[in-house]
Each structure stands twice: as C-alpha cells, then as structure tokens.
Amino acid sequence: FGESVGYDNTAGTNHYHMPLLLFVIQDDNIKSQIAAQALISNETAESYQWVLHITKKATQKRVPNIFVIDSDPAMKSAISTEYPTTHHILCIWHLKENLKKMLHEKLGPTFVDFYSAFWRCHNSDISDLFYYYWKELIENYPAANQYFQKHLYKWRKS
Incomplete structure (x- = not known):
C-alpha cells in the first residue's frame, strides 16, 4: 500500500450482485492505481477484515497512514482491527x-x-x-x- 488508500465499494452492480471492493493508491507519478480488489458476499466487519488481512499479507504488511472511506461502520471497524495505527477519514x-x-x-x-x-x-x-x-x-x-x-x-x- 501507499501512504494513503482510497476505498470504494460498488454495491451490487455486477452480475452476481456482490460488493466489489476497490483499494486505490497514488503512484510515484501521482496517478491513481488499483492496488487491490475483492468480491465479497456481504458487507460485514468480518468480511472486510478478511480482505484487509489478505491484502496486508500481499503487501508485505505495509501499513498506510490514511484510509479514505465512506461512512460504513463495518469497514471502519475492520480497519481499526487490521491497521490500528492507520487514521481513517471520510471521503x-x-x-x-x-x-x-x-x-x-x-x-x-x-x-x-x-x-x-x-x-x-x-x-x-x-x-x-x-x-x-x-x-x-x-x-x-x-x-x-x-x-x-x-x-x-x-x-x-x-
């Protein structure tokens, strides 16, 4: 992950009506890049926590300073658990x-x-x-x- 991560969820817009999570960072050229994505069956703190845990493993446990999120309390809870030092701000x-x-x-x-x-x-x-x-x-x-x-x-x- 980069210094900051933007998170968005496309709620049920795909064929299976499953949330698609997108994690976006800015690269060294200040261009937005998708860093991770996941399809999940529900929008619970446990599902989000699982995605963040797997993402953390895939990024060699790099921890972003800031997570920009919507007001979903389940995602806020998952970030607090997986990235306790990361500050979350409202998009x-x-x-x-x-x-x-x-x-x-x-x-x-x-x-x-x-x-x-x-x-x-x-x-x-x-x-x-x-x-x-x-x-x-x-x-x-x-x-x-x-x-x-x-x-x-x-x-x-x-």
Whole structure:
C-alpha cells in the first residue's frame, strides 16, 4: 500500500450482485492505481477484515497512514482491527452526497446557506474555530441536528 488508500465499494452492480471492493493508491507519478480488489458476499466487519488481512499479507504488511472511506461502520471497524495505527477519514464525495441526500429536502430553501456554512466549519484549520462554527450550525439549522449527532459528529477529527 501507499501512504494513503482510497476505498470504494460498488454495491451490487455486477452480475452476481456482490460488493466489489476497490483499494486505490497514488503512484510515484501521482496517478491513481488499483492496488487491490475483492468480491465479497456481504458487507460485514468480518468480511472486510478478511480482505484487509489478505491484502496486508500481499503487501508485505505495509501499513498506510490514511484510509479514505465512506461512512460504513463495518469497514471502519475492520480497519481499526487490521491497521490500528492507520487514521481513517471520510471521503469528501460521500460526505457531499450524503449531505444532499439526507438534508436537502429537510432544510428546504435554507439548504444553500447551510451547505456553505457546513463547509466553512468543515474546512476550519483550528479546533476552536471548528467548534465555534459547529455550534452555529447546531443553533441555526436545528432540523439537521439529528443527522449531525448520529452520523457526522463522530467524524469531526477527520
């Protein structure tokens, strides 16, 4: 593996409706390369852990610094088990798509302002500033609070 690994799962789009896991790295020429792939029968922590274990063996136990993942708790658990020193961060594309899917309708016409405020918070480089903007989001967009607390707050350090 390289310094960072991007993970994505094509959920059931093949003939057998099995998840195809893709692990992508950047090579020395800053080009994306598929480092590993696997077809699995289910999306459990145990299945992911098995894939990561086999991949670790195939890469001479090289450990990436960062894993970029979607918000799947099973994959997060598997990474924590197989690569306990690797930091996992939430994929920006998945974050954007989930914000739109989960909050656009709920926030209605205020979504555009919310979206801008969310990214200001997300891109804060200083912890105190992040928490200041987070508090503003909670106060200004109470309809989003349940989604924030259940799905996003645990990812705040990524």
